[in-house]
Amino acid sequence: MNKVMSQMPSVDQVLKQVDDLLQDYNHGYVVERVRRVIEALRDQVRESAELLQRAQLLVEAERKVRRCIELETSPNLRRVVNATGVILHTGLGRAPLPAAAREALEQVAMGYCNLEFDLESGRRGERVHHVEELICAAAGAQAAAVVNNNAAAVLLMLDTLARGREVVISRGQQVEIGGSFRMPDIIAASGAQLREVGTTNRTHLRDYEAAVGPDTGAILVVHPSNYKVQGFTAEVSLGDLAALSRRADVPLIYDLGGGVLVDLEQWGLPPEPEVVASREAGVDLVSFSGDKVLGGPQAGIIAGHRDYVERVHKNPLMRALRCDKLVYAALEATLRLYRLSPGKLAETLPTLAMMGTEIVVVEERAQKLLGLVADDVRDALGLELVESLAQAGSGALPLAEIPSRAVAVDPGSTGVESLARRLRHEGVVGRIAQDRLLLDMRTVCDEELAWIAQALAGATAP
Structure with missing residues (x-):
């Protein structure tokens, strides 16, 4: 174990890897995040029997520090992709503004x-x-x-x-x-x-x-x-x-x-x-x-x-x-x-546009998304175009079910909850139905398709 711990990078070594961050953030703030990451890595190594080299640990420490600071400095309230099929989703801010x-x-x-x-x-x-x-x-x-x-x-x-x-x-x-x-x-x-x-x-x-x-x-x-x-x-x-x-x-x-x-x-x-x-x-x-x-x-x-x-x-x-x-x-x-x-x-008006979009247009949007996703990602996630039912949401039109199309994601052993969480971290929110994650295209605009495709690719990364 001592041999493993001796491979742990020092604070100064990690700081050299992220010195560009010091141009934007206070030195003490960055140092504190580096120390936290190194301590977390120590705990991780203690629980694992895997012998990692200093270079590997240094790369991992740099990645974690950058990710930590990115998350802490990003706005709490930010734009997301609403792929739930609920047009006036209260949790996602209801009506998109024209x-x-x-x-x-x-x-x-x-x-x-x-x-x-x-x-x-x-x-x-x-x-x-x-x-x-x-x-x-x-x-x-x-x-x-x-x-x-x-x-x-x-x-x-x-x-x-x-x-x-x-x-x-x-x-x-x-x-x-x-x-x-x-x-x-x-x-x-x-x-x-x-x-x-x-x-x-x-x-x-x-x-x-x-x-x-x-x-x-x-x-x-x-x-x-x-x-x-x-x-x-x-x-x-x-x-x-x-x-x-x-x-x-x-x-x-x-x-x-x-x-x-x-x-x-x-x-x-x-x-x-x-x-x-x-x-x-x-x-x-x-x-x-x-x-x-x-x-x-x-x-x-x-x-x-x-x-x-x-x-x-x-x-x-x-x-x-x-x-x-x-x-x-x-x-x-x-x-x-x-x-x-x-x-x-x-x-x-985006709200009325979503409610009134012809089903053929919604299906074309789903096909476009599938075309943006690499074959290996499609296979890994079992992507499939399926029929769906969207709704107005927020108490509007309570009995109205609006025909829609969705891209269904079947992550297999990864687990649908885990996949949904990873996509949410990238700002993509879908809905879970029958152990699959549905990305409903009625509440997605064309400019967001590349965003979703990138998030899906990231979800398959180790």
């Missing part, structure tokens, strides 16, 4: 901007004015507000209009969204009191009529975007609830969630309630997400009756929940695509 939004972000981030400054009058302005007219045009609303996500939007609306009073809601709409956030909890946090009506599967207008009274602060409707109740069901139309709310003089609030501004059926997708339709039905305030089907940044958008929106803006919580200049820049640019080029949304 080019127009990315350009707007760069322009606003590189200097100052007129976030709350009126360039015409030279006085203080309102940040919501950058997007309010665009939101109102798309939603058929009189006024709008923007906060950091849709849960915040619901909390703010209820806190403003129903604090200390009852919120009437169907039992079948008391949903739980991602992260264990439940609608009853949000209602409680707003200071309002939950008043349940109907049953899980059937709620009638008479149930609402019996519940609405002097203590009612609002009627709340929640679109079940992340599940679907089928069979023996009944629900009350927005039009009937709007008529009831007017008779009772209480606001009707609609938590729409997904933020659909256009008819999705034109891309062969199942119909989803559109924001403008809710306003046409008589909803006073509707809220929806910016980073789901809408295809923009994370935001909670409130649109509706001017009087109610003005009350929302005056709520002290509004300042705590408001968005910054980057969100406004990306949101404005995204909304302008709906306003100026509605016929080109399938080209300009």
Whole structure:
């Protein structure tokens, strides 16, 4: 063992191999990493009966030091390839931003901007004015507000209009969204009191009529975007609830969630309630997400009756929940695509492009990937083109299964979990099904194919 340990390189020897790193990083920082690597190598050698020469150990030490520093100095938040087939993958950041939004972000981030400054009058302005007219045009609303996500939007609306009073809601709409956030909890946090009506599967207008009274602060409707109740069901139309709310003089609030501004059926997708339709039905305030089907940044958008929106803006919580200049820049640019080029949304919005891409194009993408991978790598990983089913994700289109194609990876004795982990280290995220790793091509863009091919090649390296 002493003979083996005598072959261990010294700190100075390893430092000479990585002296280029000293130009970018503090000397003490690099030395500490070198010492850690040498100590780890000592432990590794003690556990192994293999006799390694100093030259071999020096090469291994250099590799480990460079890898260690690369990992420690790389950003924690970085771009990855979404090969899961889940278009609006919450864990991977939901909607990829369109080019127009990315350009707007760069322009606003590189200097100052007129976030709350009126360039015409030279006085203080309102940040919501950058997007309010665009939101109102798309939603058929009189006024709008923007906060950091849709849960915040619901909390703010209820806190403003129903604090200390009852919120009437169907039992079948008391949903739980991602992260264990439940609608009853949000209602409680707003200071309002939950008043349940109907049953899980059937709620009638008479149930609402019996519940609405002097203590009612609002009627709340929640679109079940992340599940679907089928069979023996009944629900009350927005039009009937709007008529009831007017008779009772209480606001009707609609938590729409997904933020659909256009008819999705034109891309062969199942119909989803559109924001403008809710306003046409008589909803006073509707809220929806910016980073789901809408295809923009994370935001909670409130649109509706001017009087109610003005009350929302005056709520002290509004300042705590408001968005910054980057969100406004990306949101404005995204909304302008709906306003100026509605016929080109399938080209300009990545989310809609992925949902509506023809299956033949997805299959061609899979074939391109297979063509980029060397034969020995294909054989080692058992690569195969297979049929797949993609989905919208993030609670959007819960029953929609979108036909797709995937490259299946069968690593054999390596193990699928181990392979998936190695690919994740290279920024490629797939999904595991039936002991194989599937790389779904519906959520991959052509520019990412070389990235995936390189990651697959690296996964077969010793």
